[in-house]
Amino acid sequence: MAFQLSPEQTREADEIIARYPTKRAACLPLLWLCQRQTGWTNDEVIAFVAEKLELSTAAVKGVVTFYTMFHEKKVAPNVVWVCRTLSCELRGAKAVQEHMEKRFGCSAGGTSTDGKFTLLKAECLAACGQAPMIQVNDDYYEDLTIEKLDAVLDQIAAKTPEGK
Amino acid sequence: MSNSFSPVLTKRYGIEGSETLAVAEKHGVYTVARRALTEMTPDQLKDEVKKGSIRGRGGAGFPAGVKWGFLNPGPDNQVYLVVNGDESEPGTFKDRTIMVKDPHRLLEGCLIACKAIGAHKCWIYVRGELAHAIKVLDKAIAEARAKGYIGATPFGTDYPIDIYTHSGAGAYICGEETALLNSLEGRRGEPRLKPPFPAIKGVFDQPTIVNNIETIAQVPDIIEMGGDAWAAMSRLGPADGGSRLYGISGHVKRPGVYEAPVGITMRQLIDEYGGGMLNDERPLKGVIPGGSSTPVLRPDRLVDAPAEDHPLHAWHGKSEIDVPMGVETYRALGTMLGTCCAIVMDTSVNMVDVARNLMRFYGHESCGQCTPCREGSGWLVDLLDHMAEGKGKDTDTQLLADVANNMMGNTICAFAEGTAMPMLGLIRQFTDEFTEAAKNGTGAGRMDDSALALIGAAP
Ligand SMILES: Cc1cc2nc3c(=O)[nH]c(=O)nc-3n(C[C@H](O)[C@H](O)[C@H](O)COP(=O)(O)O)c2cc1C
Ligand code: SF4
Ligand code: FES
Numbered sequence: 001m002a003f004q005l006s007p008e009q010t011r012e013a014d015e016i017i018a019r020y021p022t023k024r025a026a027c028l029p030l031l032w033l034c035q036r037q038t039g040w041t042n043d044e045v046i047a048f049v050a051e052k053l054e055l056s057t058a059a060v061k062g063v064v065t066f067y068t069m070f071h072e073k074k075v076a077p078n079v080v081w082v083c084r085t086l087s088c089e090l091r092g093a094k095a096v097q098e099h100m101e102k103r104f105g106c107s108a109g110g111t112s113t114d115g116k117f118t119l120l121k122a123e124c125l126a127a128c129g130q131a132p133m134i135q136v137n138d139d140y141y142e143d144l145t146i147e148k149l150d151a152v153l154d155q156i157a158a159k160t161p162e163g164k
Numbered sequence: 165m166s167n168s169f170s171p172v173l174t175k176r177y178g179i180e181g182s183e184t185l186a187v188a189e190k191h192g193v194y195t196v197a198r199r200a201l202t203e204m205t206p207d208q209l210k211d212e213v214k215k216g217s218i219r220g221r222g223g224a225g226f227p228a229g230v231k232w233g234f235l236n237p238g239p240d241n242q243v244y245l246v247v248n249g250d251e252s253e254p255g256t257f258k259d260r261t262i263m264v265k266d267p268h269r270l271l272e273g274c275l276i277a278c279k280a281i282g283a284h285k286c287w288i289y290v291r292g293e294l295a296h297a298i299k300v301l302d303k304a305i306a307e308a309r310a311k312g313y314i315g316a317t318p319f320g321t322d323y324p325i326d327i328y329t330h331s332g333a334g335a336y337i338c339g340e341e342t343a344l345l346n347s348l349e350g351r352r353g354e355p356r357l358k359p360p361f362p363a364i365k366g367v368f369d370q371p372t373i374v375n376n377i378e379t380i381a382q383v384p385d386i387i388e389m390g391g392d393a394w395a396a397m398s399r400l401g402p403a404d405g406g407s408r409l410y411g412i413s414g415h416v417k418r419p420g421v422y423e424a425p426v427g428i429t430m431r432q433l434i435d436e437y438g439g440g441m442l443n444d445e446r447p448l449k450g451v452i453p454g455g456s457s458t459p460v461l462r463p464d465r466l467v468d469a470p471a472e473d474h475p476l477h478a479w480h481g482k483s484e485i486d487v488p489m490g491v492e493t494y495r496a497l498g499t500m501l502g503t504c505c506a507i508v509m510d511t512s513v514n515m516v517d518v519a520r521n522l523m524r525f526y527g528h529e530s531c532g533q534c535t536p537c538r539e540g541s542g543w544l545v546d547l548l549d550h551m552a553e554g555k556g557k558d559t560d561t562q563l564l565a566d567v568a569n570n571m572m573g574n575t576i577c578a579f580a581e582g583t584a585m586p587m588l589g590l591i592r593q594f595t596d597e598f599t600e601a602a603k604n605g606t607g608a609g610r611m612d613d614s615a616l617a618l619i620g621a622a623p
């Protein structure tokens with residue numbers, strides 16, 4: 001089925017487009033708007049944004065593939081990014097990643113056996129002074145210990161319905 | 165040492181609710197913008213910023229007042245202000261504190277800067293991961309718009325100013341100013357050839373000033389105190405003025421962001437602000453001073469500047485970490501001040517493993533337009549992987565240096581230098597460790613030995 005925005009989102013999209021001197025400039029904000037609705041940036045989303053902004057689908061696809069936060073594959077309801085760049089690695093990022101891999105039953109890049117979490121590796125997330133840290137969806141969890149990490153993941157898991 | 169200094173930029177950080185307009189205004193925010201927009205001319209504003217001699221806080225340290233002077237718009241041009249909140253340089257986490265803890269002061273800076281450079285539109289480009297900061301900023305913008313500070317008639321003047329956020333979507337290279345402009349235009353974030361510089365032809369082909377978040381957030385302080393008084397906070401004299409944010413992460417007791425005068429020393433940053441080394445048994449081995457692209461310093465390396473006209477002569481024979489942190493002093497030291505956010509490493513760390521972590525980052529983030537950068541960064545990773553895993557050859561250290569040297573000066577943007585320079589710096593400062601690794605590998609390849617107990621992980 002072709003991708004659609006709700007009437008309210010359509011108003012938001014039009015308001016965003018009006019901010020810029022070119023339609024094309026609304027490409028990233030619109031992709032964000034759509035991805036927040038669908039969870040990932042599939043071909044229908046790309047076709048929708050291309051039509052809305054009068055761009056070729058190739059142009060929009062080229063944008064999507066450039067940025068790591070647009071998911072080209074379906075992901076679990078919770079995307080966990082674990083920062084493994086230097087400041088975090090000095091403070092235990094590897095142990096954090098290993099712990100999650102064990103807990104989720106998958107390695108980085110995969111999805112947990114219960115289907116609730118996708119685990120991805122991130123580069124420096126601008127929270128180096130609060131290392132080690134992870135990002136889950138829009139939120140940062142910082143100054144982690146293994147205990148705190150488990151508490152955070154327990155809480156998120158409890159709020160996430162079962163199912164792949 | 166930090167006795168006579170009281171924070172300026174961060175003075176509202178601890179105030180509950182300072183991200184709301186009501187609280188921010190109660191603590192003085194927007195009084196400067198009101199005065200700047202209703203009483204001051206663009207030339208007066210530019211003059212104060214020039215006197216403040218603020219060096220850009222995004223990494224290159226270019227004087228903001230001089231950059232603003234490059235604008236020379238024609239009658240049909242529309243000048244834009246673009247504020248760089250990409251904050252992706254590993255080790256750097258300072259701009260985020262401004263966006264989240266004092267967003268209205270940042271907006272005040274945007275308003276003043278727009279007036280000074282003749283812009284009516286400003287975009288704050290924030291990396292996509294900082295969704296929370298974007299929400300805080302959007303809310304602050306909405307509040308300021310509702311109050312009439314942003315919009316058609318800010319503070320009752322007929323000088324319309326619009327401010328918007330624009331979210332990135334995960335790509336380090338979008339911090340490079342021309343890549344950022346492409347990203348803002350809805351394109352892949354690939355850097356553009358310079359010249360033309362953004363001040364001549366920037367976003368949407370119009371003259372554009374790109375400044376870092378911290379640079380813009382300091383503008384209200386400069387106008388409020390007057391450029392000269394603001395500049396005088398610095399311990400390094402008139403060419404590098406003011407106070408600035410220092411970040412410190414890695415093996416220290418109190419990692420975090422601290423405001424201090426320009427020109428404190430790295431030793432002070434580590435001991436007085438960072439609370440000293442994390443583990444008292446493990447002294448400082450090396451410190452990456454200003455984000456991952458800046459060459460490493462070592463405390464046991466002494467400044468060699470016997471000639472009296474050498475810029476570092478005053479510190480001849482002292483440790484590298486006792487030189488005041490400034491744009492020029494650090495350049496003379498063979499490194500860069502960069503983003504002024506230090507990564508501290510104790511003696512448990514192997515510098516080949518450090519290189520491997522950082523080069524993997526660069527290999528991952530190269531945009532791929534230039535062959536030396538795309539291929540070179542990949543070769544560095546391959547070589548370091550081999551070395552670390554004990555599969556290296558005698559010639560590998562030299563080969564690493566050769567590859568890094570060949571990346572410099574041959575590319576569209578400074579990313580390649582930002583990759584090669586720290587690589588060469590690590591080799592220069594810790595040659596023995598590379599030679600040793602080429603023979604025998606680095607062992608476990610872990611760097612969190614000092615921190616594992618702290619996070620409650622099994623060693
Ligand atoms: C590879 C690369 C990455 C950069 N990343 C950032 C960044 O994340 N934030 C930033 O403010 N400047 C970054 N810069 C510097 C910008 O290109 C630009 O110089 C700066 O935003 C100008 O602001 P300033 O003069 O106020 O420092 C980067 C530069 C390069 C070459
Ligand atoms: S130097 Fe590297 S990051 Fe910069 S434009 Fe060339 S390939 Fe891209
Ligand atoms: S290194 Fe992990 S947030 Fe910067």
